[in-house]
Amino acid sequence: MTIGVSMGIALAPQDSTSANDLLRYADIALYQAKQSGRNRWVYYRQDMSEKLTERRKLELALKTAIREDQLYLVYQPRYNLRHSRIDAVEALVRWQHPERGNMMPDQFIPLAEETGLIINLSNWVIRKACTETHEKLPGLSVSVNISAIEFQASDLAERIKAILDETGLEPTRLEIEVTENVTLSNPEKTLQTMMALKKMGVRILIDDFGTGYASLSYLRKFQFDGLKLDKSFIFSLGDSTQNQSVVEKIIDLGKAYSMEVTAEGVETVEQLSFLKKNKCDEVQGYLLGKPAAIADLNLKNNHVIY
Structure with missing residues (x-):
């Protein structure tokens, strides 16, 4: 059995000093790691939040497009x-x-x-x-x-x-x-x-x-x-x-x-x-x-x- 792992990493104080923000940023970086092919780690960058926000907007727009x-x-x-x-x-x-x-x-x-x-x-x-x-x-x-x-x-x-x-x-x-x-x-x-x-x-x-x-x-x-x-x-x-x-x-x-x-x-x-x-x-x-x-x-x- 082979077990793979993907990790998202956010750093304090560079990225934030808020625990909630750090968890959210690490989660965003984890999503990027999985998107990049899994079995890797990725450090959070600010542009990742922007890309994820844009992706979610596009997802909602696609739902609307299918419906309307x-x-x-x-x-x-x-x-x-x-x-x-x-x-x-x-x-x-x-x-x-x-x-x-x-x-x-x-x-x-x-x-x-x-x-x-x-x-x-x-x-x-x-x-x-x-x-x-x-x-x-x-x-x-x-x-x-x-x-x-x-x-x-x-x-x-x-x-x-x-x-x-x-x-x-x-x-x-x-x-x-x-x-x-x-x-x-x-x-x-x-x-x-x-x-x-x-x-x-x-x-x-x-x-x-x-x-x-x-x-x-x-x-x-x-x-x-x-x-x-x-x-x-x-x-x-x-x-x-x-x-x-x-x-x-x-x-x-x-x-x-x-x-x-x-x-x-x-x-x-x-x-x-x-x-x-x-x-x-x-x-x-x-x-x-x-x-x-x-x-x-x-x-x-x-x-x-x-």
Whole structure:
């Protein structure tokens, strides 16, 4: 058994002569130690109080945003190369903060995970995506990103089923995107949740493939419906034939496991031509369409052959 320890340290009289203040400052430093990776000690600094105060303000603001619909979704099309049409969109959450302006997911999703707000946030995103897709995007599927932490929730499948029933979206038109890391934490629970979702008809995609730690055995065990190749591989296609060979092999790997392969980050006609030549199933990126609000979503590329 290995026991780890994190410590926060406040000093008298440098930091304060008040016992209550010293305890509070040490607690703030302890929080910073845990945030920095645990198993370490951190001395209190005045700027830590300011950062913690700002973090708590942001947490309260996020609670309000979820409750009062300050969040909104944008959608990015996914183009099917085999059928030469757009057949799905990816829903991406944004936050119109009253003071900070438009905020991207990486500015508030980690906070939601740390504070437990991720469940309420995910519920909002899934419900909104299902509602808008059902009402305004007939015939298209929608994918929603779920974090590895959220995927461990024991009631995830039940919550998604309730939302599908409520919104009227067919389960086969909903796709859940997870990163490779979801296979590492409690794999048996992860597999159980995946099977429950797949039994409903919901598809499971492995996102940003190639940047995590998934092994071939996990690909076989978890039976993902689709694989989304990380954009870094697409950006480097023109750098060398070796990079091209890697992408070819990943496409072949996905097909060997009966997964639909999507290339992310496609921005040039040359990239698109290479992927089409190597029988990649779908592509997504600025060449096909930038993320946009549903009212501004450009689906004119539907049925267009590049």
